[in-house]
Amino acid sequence: MTSADLLTDAFDRIRDVVHQAVRDLSPEELAYRVDPHANSIAWLVWHLTRIQDDHVADVAGTEQAWTAAGWADRFALPFPPGDTGYGHSADDVAGVTADADLLLGYHDATHERTVAYVGKLTDEDLPRVVDRRWNPPVTLGVRLVSVVSDDLQHAGQAAFLRGVVDRRSVSGQ
Numbered sequence: 001m002t003s004a005d006l007l008t009d010a011f012d013r014i015r016d017v018v019h020q021a022v023r024d025l026s027p028e029e030l031a032y033r034v035d036p037h038a039n040s041i042a043w044l045v046w047h048l049t050r051i052q053d054d055h056v057a058d059v060a061g062t063e064q065a066w067t068a069a070g071w072a073d074r075f076a077l078p079f080p081p082g083d084t085g086y087g088h089s090a091d092d093v094a095g096v097t098a099d100a101d102l103l104l105g106y107h108d109a110t111h112e113r114t115v116a117y118v119g120k121l122t123d124e125d126l127p128r129v130v131d132r133r134w135n136p137p138v139t140l141g142v143r144l145v146s147v148v149s150d151d152l153q154h155a156g157q158a159a160f161l162r163g164v165v166d167r168r169s170v171s172g173q
Contacts, residue, residue: 002122002123003121003122003123003126003141004118004119004120004121004122007118007119007121007144007148008115008118008119010148010152011052011111011114011115011118011148011151012111012115013152014048014052014111014148014151014152014155015107015108015111017152017155017156017158017159018045018048018049018103018104018107018155018158019104020159020162021041021044021045021155021158021159021161021162022041022045022100022103022104022107022158022162023100023104024100025041025100025162025165026099026100027042027097027098027099027100029041029165029169030042030045030097030098030099030100030103031094031096031097032161032164032165032168033093033094034161034164036090037090038093039093039157039161040093040094040096040161041158041161041162041165042096042097042098042103043085043088043093043096044154044155044157044158044161045103045107045154045155045158046075046077046085046096046098046103046106047084047085047086047088047096047154048150048151048154048155048158049103049106049107049110050066050083050084050085051084051085051086051147051150051151052110052111052114052147052151053065053066053110053113054066054082054084055143055146055147056110056113056114056117056118056144056147057113058130059117059130059140059143059144060113060117062113062117065106065109065110065113066081066106067081069109071105071106071109074102074106075098075102075106077095077096078095079092079095118144121140125140126139126140126141126144127139127140127141128140130143131143
């Protein structure tokens with residue numbers, strides 16, 4: 001197995017969890033928050049996809065799917081196009097609403113671009129420094145692992161919330 005195969009597998013796993021968490025939910029269920037300061041499935045999936053799109057486009061030297069493919073216009077969120085959700089307030093989280101098709105469409109478009117990029121990487125590519133603002137500077141390999149880690153954590157949170165939403169539906173709450 002190559003590094004490219006390993007990275008592709010990791011991003012495929014994120015996509016699988018995202019689909020399980022979002023599939024067949026209504027916009028109201030996707031926006032459900034366990035309390036006024038908690039994240040929703042919609043926000044978590046939008047955010048993890050924005051991070052993946054932003055970070056992978058940056059290291060690939062391409063425009064993000066968010067702007068290049070018109071996803072920002074389709075979502076019509078009350079944020080600047082460069083917003084990824086980092087540092088969002090509770091009110092900002094509440095502002096992220098979408099239906100399942102929109103969330104999964106954007107995630108799948110980003111996933112497709114991501115695996116096309118990582119699928120071409122070699123072991124020799126991974127030590128390339130991509131961000132000198134940190135000490136030590138961040139390499140391509142570290143940046144991609146960071147995206148995988150962040151995305152898997154948020155996808156797991158969305159999956160947990162899916163379970164809460166499903167239980168609420170069954171209990172009639």
